[in-house]
Amino acid sequence: MADHGIHGEFKKVFDFLSAINQTAYKNVYLLSNEVLSKNPFSNNFLRRFLNRENPELPDSLKVFSRLLTYYLKSFVYFGIYLSFFAVFYISRLRYAVNPHLRELILIDTFFLIDRIEDSGNYEDTYFVGLKEILEKLGKHYAYLPVFYTTKNPARLFKTFRLLKKNRIPVLTEYQLLSAGDLFRLFYFILKYPIDVLIFVRNIREDTYEAKLLKAELIDNLRFTTFLKFSRYLQGRKIASLVCEKIKLISWFENQTIDKNLYKGIREGENKIKIYGAQPFIFSKSILNILADENEAKFGVVPDRMVVSGSYFIPEDSALDFVVGPSFRYKKLFTAALDEKNRSNIVILLPYFAEDAENILNLLNKTKIPVRNIIVKAHPATPTERFKCIIPKGAKVSSADAYEIFRTAKIVIGAASGTLIEAVSLGIPVICIKGVQGFDYNPLLVYGKGIIWDEAVNTRDLERLLATFESALNNIDELDGIKKIASKYKNMFFCEPSDESIIKVYGLDC
Structure with missing residues (x-):
C-alpha cells in the first residue's frame, strides 16, 4: 500500500473514501461525484470532518429542493452546452487525424479563455516548452483542451476563431462527441441523482464518517455534473481514433474530469499510454491530487505519474511514479x-x-x-x-x-x-x-x-x-x-x- 506521507485526520479521510470507492466506482456515473473524488475545494466533506460537524440527514423536502435545483441548473446549462456545439461548427475549427499516423500525441490541458482573448493567441503555460520539442522531433500532436471557463457562446466562438487563425492543433470535445453522445449526456443528467440516492441508501455503516458522507452526498446533489461525464465519452471516442498508437500527456490533478477521461480511454483498444503529469507543487492535504492505487483497477489512474520532485513519490507504491521535468519552473x-x-x-x-x-x-x-x-x-x-x-x-x-x-x-x-x-x-x-x-x-x-x-x-x-x-x-x-x-x-x-x-x-x- 502506497504511503503518501499523510497522517492523522487527513489519512483517515483518505482511507475512508478510498474504501467507499471500491463500491462506488463500479458505477461509472459516480466517477463524476465531487465528494467521492476527495477534492477538498469542490465540496465540504473534509472541512466538516475536521470541524467534527454534526451530520444531519436532510428531510424529504430538502432532498426534493436539491433535486429541483439540480435538474433546473442541468437543463439550462445543457442548453448552453448545445449552443457551444453550434458555434463550434460555425467556426470551422477542426483537427484532421491522419489514419496512417504511427503515433499521435495528445496534450490534455486547460485553455484559459480570458488569456486567449487578451493575447489574441494561445500560449501553453502548463507544459512550457513541450510544443517546441515535439515540433523539433517531428511528432504529430494536438491539444485536448479543457476550456476554462465561460457560459457565453459568443466568447467561445471568438476563442475558436483565434485558435483557427493561429493554427493551434486542437481536438475538442465538440469535434469528438456525436449526437448519440449528447443523448447519453442527457440520460446521465436524468439518471445521475437517482444513482447517488441509491448509493446513499446502500451505505450501511453507522460511523460518524458514513453519516457525514451521506449528508454531504445529498447536499451536493444541487450541482451540475454532466460536463465531467462528457470527458468519459470523449475518452471513448479518443480510444476509437484510427491511429496505430496514441500517447496522452495529461495535466493530472486527479479530479473527476481526469478519472472520467481515463476510464473512457481504457474501455477502448489498448493502444493508448497515459502519462499523468504533475509538474506542480501541492500540499498533500489536497487529497484528490494523491493517486490512489486502490482505484487503479477501475481504469481511472494513469499508466505513469510524472511528478515534479522526489518528495512527491510515495513509499511502497505499486503505481509507476517517476520524477520528471518541472515545466513551469525553468527560470x-x-x-x-x-x-x-x-x-x-x-x-x-x-x-x-x-x-x-x-x-x-x-x-x-x-x-x-x-x-x-x-x-x-x-x-x-x-x-x-x-x-x-x-x-x-x-x-x-x-x-x-x-x-x-x-x-x-x-x-x-x-x-x-x-x-x-x-x-x-x-x-x-x-x-x-x-x-x-x-x-x-x-x-x-x-x-x-x-x-x-x-x-x-x-x-x-x-x-x-x-x-x-x-x-x-x-x-x-x-x-x-x-x-x-x-x-x-x-x-x-x-x-x-x-x-x-x-x-x-x-x-x-
Missing part, C-alpha cells in the same frame, strides 16, 4: 538574487480571496515601511478586487515572479507553490495561516524557524520579520538558509531540459 534553475539590493518585502496574494484579504488586513496593522512592499496578485484573482485594502504606497506589480524575487528580502503569502520557489532561492518566507477550514501549506517541517515560519496574527508577523531580517545579516544563519534552500530545490524540482522531457515521456521512440 528557477537560472535565477539569481541581487544580493546588494535585497530590500523588498514581497506579498504573494493567494488564489483564495478570503486568504488574500486576510494577508492584506494583517499588513495594514503592521509598521512595515510601505515603500518596501511589492504586492503581486494571483493570476486568477486580480488586484482590482483588493484595491481598497492594499496598503497605500505599496507597489502593485504584474512582473514575472522571478524578476520580483531578485530584490526580495522576505516573501509573505498563504499556502502556494510559489512559496516553495522562494524558499528554494534562499528567500525567507512567512506563511500566513489560511482562513479556510484546513491548512494546505505545502512547506515542510524541515527548515521551519530557519528559512520559513507561520504567522497567525500581526504580532507573529512583526516578530518573524525581525527574526528573518536578523538572520539575513548573520553569516552563520545565512549559510544555514542557503543549505536548506538547496535541499528544497532538489526535493521539489527537476530541471525541464530537452533531454529530461524526451526521456520521461518516451519521445525518443
